[in-house]
Amino acid sequence: MKFVDDPKALDEGLLVAIFTGDGRTELHVMKSLAKRHNGKRIFLLCSKLPFHFRSGTGLSAVKVVKTFVKYGILRTLFLVDKEHVGEKQVDIEIDRVLKGFGVEVESTKLFQQPPENALITTGSVGCHKLTIYSVVLGKEKCLNEDISKLVELELKLKVEPEQKIIRKVLHDNRLDIESLVDQAQSRNLTEAFPGLTFILNEIEKKNFE
Amino acid sequence: MFVSQINVQNFKGIKKCEKPLELADFTVLIGRNNSGKSSILEALSLLPLPLHSLPYYDGNSVDLLERLHGGKSSVLYAYSGSALIEYLVQGRTWKIDLREQGETYLFIKGYKGITVREQPVRCAAVALGMKPRPKQGLWRRINSKVFFIPNDTTFLDVLANNLIQERNQNLVVKMGVHVRITRELINKCVDDKYTEILFTPRLSARKELMDGNVIYVKIKDLGDGIEKAALIGLWLETLNPSLVLWDDFEGSAHPSLIKVLLTWLSKKKWQVILSSHSIDVLNALLDVRPRNTKVIQLKKTGKDLLLHEDVDLEELETLIEANQDPRKLVDLLKL
Numbered sequence: 001m002k003f004v005d006d007p008k009a010l011d012e013g014l015l016v017a018i019f020t021g022d023g024r025t026e027l028h029v030m031k032s033l034a035k036r037h038n039g040k041r042i043f044l045l046c047s048k049l050p051f052h053f054r055s056g057t058g059l060s061a062v063k064v065v066k067t068f069v070k071y072g073i074l075r076t077l078f079l080v081d082k083e084h085v086g087e088k089q090v091d092i093e094i095d096r097v098l099k100g101f102g103v104e105v106e107s108t109k110l111f112q113q114p115p116e117n118a119l120i121t122t123g124s125v126g127c128h129k130l131t132i133y134s135v136v137l138g139k140e141k142c143l144n145e146d147i148s149k150l151v152e153l154e155l156k157l158k159v160e161p162e163q164k165i166i167r168k169v170l171h172d173n174r175l176d177i178e179s180l181v182d183q184a185q186s187r188n189l190t191e192a193f194p195g196l197t198f199i200l201n202e203i204e205k206k207n208f209e
Numbered sequence: 210m211f212v213s214q215i216n217v218q219n220f221k222g223i224k225k226c227e228k229p230l231e232l233a234d235f236t237v238l239i240g241r242n243n244s245g246k247s248s249i250l251e252a253l254s255l256l257p258l259p260l261h262s263l264p265y266y267d268g269n270s271v272d273l274l275e276r277l278h279g280g281k282s283s284v285l286y287a288y289s290g291s292a293l294i295e296y297l298v299q300g301r302t303w304k305i306d307l308r309e310q311g312e313t314y315l316f317i318k319g320y321k322g323i324t325v326r327e328q329p330v331r332c333a334a335v336a337l338g339m340k341p342r343p344k345q346g347l348w349r350r351i352n353s354k355v356f357f358i359p360n361d362t363t364f365l366d367v368l369a370n371n372l373i374q375e376r377n378q379n380l381v382v383k384m385g386v387h388v389r390i391t392r393e394l395i396n397k398c399v400d401d402k403y404t405e406i407l408f409t410p411r412l413s414a415r416k417e418l419m420d421g422n423v424i425y426v427k428i429k430d431l432g433d434g435i436e437k438a439a440l441i442g443l444w445l446e447t448l449n450p451s452l453v454l455w456d457d458f459e460g461s462a463h464p465s466l467i468k469v470l471l472t473w474l475s476k477k478k479w480q481v482i483l484s485s486h487s488i489d490v491l492n493a494l495l496d497v498r499p500r501n502t503k504v505i506q507l508k509k510t511g512k513d514l515l516l517h518e519d520v521d522l523e524e525l526e527t528l529i530e531a532n533q534d535p536r537k538l539v540d541l542l543k544l
Binding site for chain 2: 005007008019020021022047048049050051052054061062063064070071
């Protein structure tokens with residue numbers, strides 16, 4: 001599995017476009033997680049803006065899948081922070097947004113226990129069949145909670161799920177987020193990022209079908 | 210809308226277009242370097258009369274392209290043969306044929322070629338719904354319909370030099386453009402307050418100080434972005450063209466100037482086609498929301514076939530809200 005941020009680097013294979021919120025931490029994690037998956041000819045494309053210009057970090061951003069069809073993108077991975085989901089039921093909300101924007105939803109599969117809050121939605125726009133993989137990051141707030149869990153599992157250190165604190169601890173251990181994920185044990189990755197690792201495995205399975 | 214469609218063959222780096230480009234009242238061309246943005250604008254810049262002088266340049270539009278690219282053959286694909294550009298201008302087909310040997314032909318549908326060749330000014334005037342009389346200065350009125358701003362640093366000097374010619378100066382002052390542009394463009398982008406632009410001894414902006422004194426600041430000293438905006442603003446407001454073509458729109462412009470310029474351009478009746486690499490332009494476009502706007506993403510294949518995809522404002526907003534960069538997605542366009 002290869003993470004690319006420039007479509008020029010794409011080759012023939014399964015293309016999954018990633019779209020995320022306003023941070024860049026998710027991309028570091030995805031870049032390293034992609035390397036840990038062996039599926040060849042699977043490209044995770046992130047054509048992210050250099051800065052976040054407009055608010056759209058919530059579930060409503062999923063409507064972009066319809067515009068993606070123009071570019072031949074039929075598979076997407078939507079990463080959303082728990083704080084932007086709140087108490088909403090993710091499956092129902094994504095279903096509502098997609099239907100509101102003319103995507104015919106065919107099936108929705110919500111994985112709750114375990115992993116929590118991973119979702120696979122299939123649908124169509126005209127003759128195009130879409131698959132939308134969604135993962136809610138963090139238990140209460142965001143991905144930092146998952147990273148702090150990985151730090152705990154890997155380095156045996158309790159760290160507050162705050163970006164600055166995590167970076168400081170990693171820096172003190174001569175690591176950054178990418179190298180932490182790179183060297184982490186697989187079972188720790190699965191425990192820290194249950195939704196993400198589950199969905200990446202599902203994408204890999206899909207490629208072999 | 211002045212021009213609603215363009216199709217290009219063997220012009221600059223474009224061998225042909227997969228399909229004609231449909232233009233809007235406000236069109237923004239985006240794409241990688243060498244994706245055909247400037248070529249499309251330059252092809253449009255040949256309208257209406259490619260062999261008659263431009264009011265803002267010392268020569269015609271073919272001369273201007275030659276100056277930008279160093280010789281006529283430079284505008285031909287692979288530097289040889291002939292280029293054919295087809296336009297839909299106010300609902301009528303126009304064609305311009307550029308030949309390697311130097312000849313340039315204009316065809317307007319509804320007129321026999323020989324008539325256009327012999328009387329291009331008259332034919333163009335009638336085709337554009339203009340009264341062909343008085344004959345004097347008719348070509349100037351016709352060629353005032355299209356204003357092209359290339360991405361060329363020396364072009365600003367050309368605009369400035371032609372602007373200070375007595376005839377143009379008088380026109381600017383008579384129409385009050387020197388005051389209007391100061392108020393509507395310059396003052397909106399700088400902290401100082403200016404009252405007007407003056408021509409002598411050089412192009413300068415008049416500034417009233419708190420103590421009642423007045424100083425004259427050279428336009429050049431207001432920074433490249435403001436100088437560019439002021440000169441182009443003065444010309445556009447004076448000529449009031451039907452079509453404004455602006456290559457590399459964001460050059461030297463702060464995001465606030467980009468927004469002011471887009472707002473100003475969108476309030477006029479002219480059609481605007483600009484090219485940009487800047488996400489600030491796309492973001493400002495979503496704030497300004499000019500009427501009938503589209504973004505055209507351009508991509509050239511290895512065989513120099515021009516592909517394009519249109520994105521409307523809703524789609525653009527959806528992409529940007531989802532944190533996606535439309536400038537990168539263009540690379541996914543396929544035949």
